Amino acid sequence: MVRTTVSLSELPEGSTATIRDIDSLSPTSQRLLDMGFVPGTSIRAVKKAPMGDPTTFEIRGYQVGLRRSESSLIDVEINPDDR
């Protein structure tokens, strides 16, 4: 199976993915980790805001809005059925 990782900011609306990696150098990362954005977690892009940014994601049963600058710190693997 070929694994395709993309940045979370490129995850299309409505599709589900699994978190693979998170940029450890950004100061934002600690907060993202604490909120449950850890590798192996499943995540879904719910909705983009009217002007394309930010985007709401659903993770661990709650919804959170992230800007492109935050979501680009996270690498995800899009689930096969959604590709």
Place this chain on the structure above:
Amino acid sequence: MTGKIQRSVYLVGNPNSGKTSLFNAMTGERRRVGNWPGVTVQKLEGITNTDLATLTICDLPGTYSLTPATPEEEVVLKTIDEAATGCIVNVVDIANFERNLFLTTQLIELGIRPVVSLNCFDSFTKAGGTIDLQKFSAYTCTTPFPTVARTGEGTKNLVEFIGQNAAGISSDAGNWLSLPSIWLDATEQALKSKGLRWDSATATQRYAALSDLIRLHPAQIIPELIEIRQNLAKKLSEGRERPVKTTDLACELASDRYRRIEKLIAACAVVPGKNIPAWQEKLDRVLTHRFFGLPMFALMMAWIFWTTFSVGEIPMGWMHSLVEALSDFVQANMQESLIKEMLVGGVISGVGGVIIFIPNILILFFWIAILEDSGYMSRAAFIMDKMMNSIGLHGRAFIPMIMGLGCNVPAVLATRIIDNRFQRLLTMLLIPLVTCAARLPVLVLLCGTFFPENPSMWMFSLFFVNLLVLIFLGQFISVIFKTTENSPFLLEMPPYRLPTPSSVFHMLYEKGAHFVEKAGTVILAGAIIIWVLSVFPREVPLSCDYEMQLTQLRSQEATDEVTAKIADLSHKRDIELLEGRYMARLGKFMHPVMAPLGFSWRETVSLIPGFLAKESVVSTLAVLYLPYSEHTGDAMRKTGMTPLTAFVFMTFTLLYIPCIATLGVMWRESGSTRFTVLCLVAYFAIAYGVSYVTLKIGTVLQGSSGMAWFEGMVIITVSLFAGWYLLKTFIVTISGSKCNSCASCNSCPTKSKQDCSGGCP
């Protein structure tokens, strides 16, 4: 009360987990509760009694993690040691179990055994969730209590338990959430390098050691810990495909915590498969729609303004006749004296002139409460973020801004939810430009008088002018300081909830009481001072002997002509008297400054008490215009105020210096006198400039017709934009270019990439 145990109880938990609701349910207080994160920005304290103990309950700001990202979250970490000596109640929103248990895990790792309030238990069971409380208690060594803080269910048991027992259970064997030995060993070593031991270290010291271990940024790593970190990474790598690097430690720890949480939940609870009901997503799809989201938001705002003004006019009329009736009653039933004069001319007309706006304020807050409680406020921040970002603000800044509509003081406090200091100061600077409820009376009075055909439209246009100023200033400052550096944007979307009547009522009660209190104190004092200034000195040299003429007229037969003459004469006398008083002298002394804006000395004077409280502008006007007419609006029109001057005056009132309370909090929150003084000067200059430009535009619009005014309008608009653009380009040119000024900016070779997104080539 002697013999009872005194105990301090601290509520900690995620934002929007229901801490403040629980606080209210436990203490019977009426604190503001909203359905969006960050409503509590300071510690709140309340007292409750059980049979055995007196509990002092302290509501701490919500935080996702002990690692602070904002100043308000720091409060929690700073209080932890103090809290560990009392009793910590960890409020866990069970409908959002995993993420809420993260904070619980952190507390347990540090050796704290909180009492766990499993909140929102009703929606959890309703969605099909079950939990084995005995197992949960056994695996976490804590005492769980299912609660529904909104209705108060379960809180009685919780309070009684805290009253009976000392903090938590101390037995620690087999706790599923505590730190695994690999991590514990490393933390112990880290503590040892500081000369501390795990057993005797405080929670804060343990926390500091652990967080030093997992620091992400290379520059922050403490040299003594490098070896410990490498050993830790090596140990964690055992049996893995991919070796763990030291930079992965933070990620490893978070993953480990979530693994422990998942294991715990799997062992003792059945969590409903889908937490967010389908209808909520459908509603979200409509409310944050790509094309309709923003127009709907604008419509909602317009609706709020319309009801505040047009619908509010009806009860306002009632209040008005009530105040008039009171005034007439005093007039008719009291002996002629200075006290009576003060009651009628100072207290009733001054305070009454402000109190009649209660309906408008209540309507405004009714809608704000609905928006907050329903969960729409977070969606509004979500759809507004891009726009807020373009004026250099964080989407979160939208929340204080909206709060500013009510009162600027809590809005300034609410800027604590923004973690970046510059962003915080910028938001603070812009907040006084948001029209607070106290400025509403001026708008309602003048719009109603001078634009009777369509007052809400004019009011809206004033808000629009205000908004433009706000945007321009925000842009301007962002450009000067060339910072588009943003704090992390993490905006939780709470589930939609039906606002409860009691919560809405609490908000209305709180705001109404606040307003009445202000009217009874600051405004009362202001009104009396103004009254004193406007009736003293008692003896004023008059141009002719009015009393003698009046006596002569009164002795004549009371024909219509004579009555009219009497009225005319006493009116002239009153005006002449007023102009000889201290107030008029003060006004005339300051008048030259404001004259270019077309204000009379009365308006000039009314702006001074406006510094104490903005509502006083109207009460002062009411006192000053009393000799002309009972109805302030009519009086203003009679003395020659035009709709244009009224508009300019409103613009000025909206923009000029904030009230003393707002300035006070700004000074305290910014911790900088220079910043506060600069703001003060800036507001005045801006208000003056904008009002002047508005006056000129208005004059052009009025003075000519057809193409001429259109041309004038175009010229002014174009020159405004051109001026602003030139200034902007000029600044960009002299200050280098605009870049993201990210962390690596100092070493950035180009400083020109507009979108380097944190990494420079």
